[in-house]
Amino acid sequence: MPLATSDTIAILADNLRLRKSVLPIPAANAIRWTEGLHLRRGGDTVLYTGQMYQLIPYIEQLVAAEERLGDSFLAGFTGFGRQVNRVLNLAGFMAHPSSAERSVYDRIPHNVALLLRRAGVDFGSLFEDDLYSGALIYDLGVDEVLAAHARTVYEVFQKYEVKEVITIDPHTTNMLRSVYPTFIPGYELKVRSYLEVLAERGFGPTRRLAGEVAIHDSCVFARYEGVVDAPRQLLDQAGLTVREPAHSGIMTWCCGGPAESLFPRRAAEQAARRVGELRAVAGRAVTMCPLCFVNLEKAAEDVIAIEDISDYLLRACEGPEGESDGQL
Amino acid sequence: MTATLQPDLAERVGMDPAFNPSACMNCGICTAICPLGLRHLPREVFAYVVLGMEEEVLQHQEEVFSCLLCKLCEVSCPAGVHITENVRALRHYFDRNVFRLQGR
Numbered sequence: 001m002p003l004a005t006s007d008t009i010a011i012l013a014d015n016l017r018l019r020k021s022v023l024p025i026p027a028a029n030a031i032r033w034t035e036g037l038h039l040r041r042g043g044d045t046v047l048y049t050g051q052m053y054q055l056i057p058y059i060e061q062l063v064a065a066e067e068r069l070g071d072s073f074l075a076g077f078t079g080f081g082r083q084v085n086r087v088l089n090l091a092g093f094m095a096h097p098s099s100a101e102r103s104v105y106d107r108i109p110h111n112v113a114l115l116l117r118r119a120g121v122d123f124g125s126l127f128e129d130d131l132y133s134g135a136l137i138y139d140l141g142v143d144e145v146l147a148a149h150a151r152t153v154y155e156v157f158q159k160y161e162v163k164e165v166i167t168i169d170p171h172t173t174n175m176l177r178s179v180y181p182t183f184i185p186g187y188e189l190k191v192r193s194y195l196e197v198l199a200e201r202g203f204g205p206t207r208r209l210a211g212e213v214a215i216h217d218s219c220v221f222a223r224y225e226g227v228v229d230a231p232r233q234l235l236d237q238a239g240l241t242v243r244e245p246a247h248s249g250i251m252t253w254c255c256g257g258p259a260e261s262l263f264p265r266r267a268a269e270q271a272a273r274r275v276g277e278l279r280a281v282a283g284r285a286v287t288m289c290p291l292c293f294v295n296l297e298k299a300a301e302d303v304i305a306i307e308d309i310s311d312y313l314l315r316a317c318e319g320p321e322g323e324s325d326g327q328l
Numbered sequence: 329m330t331a332t333l334q335p336d337l338a339e340r341v342g343m344d345p346a347f348n349p350s351a352c353m354n355c356g357i358c359t360a361i362c363p364l365g366l367r368h369l370p371r372e373v374f375a376y377v378v379l380g381m382e383e384e385v386l387q388h389q390e391e392v393f394s395c396l397l398c399k400l401c402e403v404s405c406p407a408g409v410h411i412t413e414n415v416r417a418l419r420h421y422f423d424r425n426v427f428r429l430q431g432r
Binding site for chain 2: 139140143262273
């Protein structure tokens with residue numbers, strides 16, 4: 001099936017304009033990560049997910065559908081499909097990840113909340129008002145739609161009188177910290193990644209995780225937001241030896257994820273190349289972005305174990321004090 | 329090869345003053361370092377924009393939308409070309425003038 005870039009972009013933009021997300025997911029599933037945390041609603045400081053981790057299992061189901069439909073996972077929506085999608089959320093019919101599939105990604109923001117609490121940070125959540133940032137639409141150049149959405153998101157922060165936002169993933173961090181101010185006059189919001197917050201405050205690990213991990217820097221964290229030292233400092237505090245692949249830090253290599261929505265085969269090829277670099281320096285690798293995680297994890301097969309940095313940091317806070325028993 | 333030149337093309341593609349494809353000095357570092365191995369973006373496509381060769385720009389739609397925006401080329405560029413923002417401007421141009429997204 002021929003690629004229809006224009007219709008793919010149009011559907012994603014329509015979804016953001018009409019449904020406040022490129023891939024609308026049920027509100028109950030977007031906030032499941034908050035279960036058991038008893039977070040307050042709003043407040044001066046909030047932990048903001050931008051739904052990035054929660055979206056991944058849905059994207060994965062659509063990507064699987066893509067393999068049956070064509071090169072882009074939205075190729076099957078072209079033409080008439082776009083008109084239907086304007087009145088009916090087509091993605092909602094195509095993606096139904098299981099509870100187990102969702103829990104893999106819900107765990108990450110839950111981890112981050114626990115780590116921030118250990119660091120003594122006082123924060124709330126916006127729950128169902130924690131909206132997608134519009135990062136993909138910005139990347140695709142649909143600036144008019146992004147501008148309107150950015151104003152919607154900012155109005156939510158104003159409604160809750162939020163002054164500081166703690167983000168989790170690099171894309172939401174970049175949008176809220178560096179992109180939104182270019183679209184919204186008078187934008188005032190302090191935005192920091194939880195990695196920066198934890199590096200500044202300490203997160204109180206109780207044991208050292210002896211072992212080596214290859215670090216996969218996110219392009220957006222490293223080159224757009226200058227977040228390079230914080231993850232290394234935190235992993236070191238957790239007792240891990242960080243191994244640098246051939247491309248690392250400011251010169252990190254992309255996981256291929258940004259090509260996923262339009263050219264998934266190119267994304268997979270780049271992920272495979274990156275896995276090779278990581279495997280050359282360690283048997284385990286650490287990521288700090290949901291797109292990096294899912295792309296590299298798919299390419300990793302059995303040659304390398306990929307985990308999110310929050311999993312490692314939280315593990316260093318669990319169990320008895322002292323050295324670990326060699327289990328990472 | 330004949331080409332219809334549109335001298336105002338760069339002006340129409342550029343969204344803001346940061347748009348600077350003409351700063352490229354064609355050294356080739358971006359092409360050498362691109363993780364996807366893109367051959368025509370950014371150097372050649374940027375040159376088409378500067379020269380006003382719209383048809384040639386439009387022929388490279390797939391490369392324009394394949395770019396990862398990973399910024400590895402930009403941090404390595406000795407001429408200070410704002411490569412990722414320029415690529416985004418090109419996408420915006422496609423969105424508006426080829427795909428006709430606005431108002432559809």
